[in-house]
Amino acid sequence: MKLNLKIWRQKNKESKGAFEKYEVLVNEHMSFLEMLDVLNEQLIDSKKDPVAFDHDCREGICGACSMVINGRPHGPNGGTTTCQLHMRYFKNGDDIVIEPFRARAFPVIKDLVVDRSAFDRIIQAGGFISVNTGQAQDGNAIPVSREQSSKSFDAAACIGCGACVAACPNGSAMLFTAAKISHLGLLPQGKVEHLRRTQDMVKQMDAEGFGFCSNIGACEAECPKEISLENIARMNRALIQASLTSE
């Protein structure tokens, strides 16, 4: 099938960037990124600069791929990363617009590659359990109910891709931050630092220039791991509790 692509090209952080049009011939078995590989081979063959995009595992778990396809982060399918999107969901002659994740806290590095290091700094602000190697007691010493562990896992499934931020009109990182806070706070091991962790991470999130949450829910809708808004509610509860109880 033949596709008409409109792709955001931007040489570096400083330059302005614009859409460019390309045509590409692909088959339906390819993944979306393999379609871009085909395009890049074409560009290289004609000695042009290939389109830069972040990608690595190509099986939906590393969280590297980050593009907005026809207005939606990771494309039209729910619960899917860009690398898991296959061309069978498109048809011959389709127009596809491809842009980087756009948010103030995610500056564009080149073409479709953005800088998501703000996420790392949010984790560094408190997204961990303070335990050194070798300090742990037996893994079965504290029973954790299956439901609790499972809920924690649902939040821990976050791949840190940033689709939630890209989807949000405010560029808010609430879902990402809340997922980490829930993952750890729902487990007995993480409870001890729960309130302090929440305060510290939220503070860092704000400092990074992410927007506020106005309960739109686009983050949940576009999250490739289908992380629930419930986590944001949980984070807000902890934040209020922390502001009333801590120093």
Next chain:
Amino acid sequence: MKTIQSKIPEGALDKKWTSYKSKVPLVSPANKRKIDIIVVGTGLAGAAAAASLGELGYQVHCFTFHDSPRRAHSIAAQGGINAAKNYMNDGDSVFRLFYDTIKGGDYRAREANVYRLAEVSAAIIDQAVAQGVPFAREYGGLLENRSFGGVQVSRTFYARGQTGQQLLIGAYQSLSRQISLGNVKMYNRHEMLELVLIDGKARGIIARNLLTGKLERFGAHCVVLGTGGYGNVFYLSTNAMGSNATAIWKAVRQGAYMANPCFTQIHPTCIPVSGDYQSKLTLMSESLRNDGRVWVPAKKEDADAIRKGNKSANDIQEADRDYFLERRYPAFGNLVPRDVASRAAKVECDKGLGVSPTGLAVYLDFSAAIQRYGKSKAHVLGLHNPDETTIRSLGEKQVEEKYGNLFEMYEKITGDNPYKTPMKIYPAVHYTMGGLWVDYNLETNIPGLFATGEANFSDHGANRLGASALMQGLADGYFVLPYTIGNFLSEDIRTAKIDTSVAAFTNAEEKVQNRLNQLIGIKGNTSVETFHRRLGKIMWDYCGMARNAEGLQKARKLVQELRNDFWKDVFVPGSTQEFNPELEKAGRVADFIELGELMIVDALHRNESCGGHFREEYQTGEGETLRDDENFAYVAAWFWPNIDQEPELIKEKLEFENVKIASRSYK
């Protein structure tokens, strides 16, 4: 003649590590603060090491080519992590895990290292739980286990089908904590392009800042490489696109020994190749073989009809199916080790019984499990005469609970529903047992250069058992290296901060810049990707699941020609002084080509079959591997600093004092 010293401590096997730990020289906290350590790689082995060393008080400098340490490919490990906890009370023990690993590796691993791995395995689980890894739990709140290939106990801990992700996030969080405390300085989007030696010791690296293209110098008292495996030599593998051998290859070119490079793991259950454009292969976790049954049609005409699309799996009657793993290996059935399962699938496909249009696929079928779970669930619910539909629907729900995300992944890629028709699978390159040669201290033959996780060769012999990679990466990073590194550093406390303005660094930087300039300057007509594909095809055809002397000799010539072509005709766009993913890839592929040649040399010299290394000339009448313990019970360590000379072989003899070396049978 070069010598090799494994530095295995004296004493009984089960006392070695304990006594080593109580005798290893220590570095005082005041001195630790003055010692710099470079850790390259942030997967399980790298991140765990960096975090633990930071906790100890060393000044750690940690590097990844990714935009975040959390993206390292450990994240994609699915099935689980082994540990000799014996929570299931099914007869597991440290010795049994040790024995299974030695046997699984076809008696080509070092006993003392493997025993230590088994010994520390239980502590890894405790550590991970304490970090907040949400492992699967029983209703009573205790940790759950399942089985993996090559063993007869349940010792695999897991977090749905995303165990690697959860363990890596645990390590990443610990690393993040050390970054926030200032003990670890993290360098994202930095790629190590040279190892710097001063007076024969590893004292630093040259790294390229991938965003700006600038080369940067980093000095340290020692260097740790936790940079993973080199499966991408084959182009198509289950590795991530960026996984590469450049860091370890730079070490080899500086004189580090590369051990057993031909030991490659071909994983039996991957989604088959569907076209030439394909960029990577996707694994379906080994855990699926707990419940999935592997089969092909017994009759060739049925297989033909399926390939032509005239019949489907469900049209084949039970009597006309050949569950070949259960038939050939009744004791272990579908849970034979990976090398055995892969070869068996290849044998069936070579007979013309493959079930995809390419002829290269076998079925992995869950219908029996769906029936079994469905009936059991119906019984629990008190339904005494459930109809077929009820059984199926209850059974599918149970299977979904266990493997839901894997089934979903399969459906996304193939468009087929594995609850209704069996999955199609075929073996694919997955892991490399070979790697940098290390002694008991995880130190290479270059003093001060350490290798952890998949980057070293140490624990898996000629075949790795499922769920043991995560175990090894974390064992090395959390529990082994933090002790053994003291052995080197305690002698180095008087060494001042490494000065990066000395000639060794200047020369190294210049060498790297020249090579980058050369890559850009060729301005040929062939893309990096094309060269990589060609390399992959040579390696898969001649140095893949089955190898023979004639093919390997031919392959070596082909790879040498490819290397010449590459340096004459590669086209790399852009410049060295900018963010340039094609340039990064070009350097990695250039290294893969050289490493590929060494893999071929190693495969050709090892005139026996063992584990994943199957030389067609050396097999039993039943098509099983035929080892030659008299002549090949050694680690093949290769010294190859100069590409224009022949690689030199150094042998480390393997002594088996605690297990009886025997022919490996799963029948």
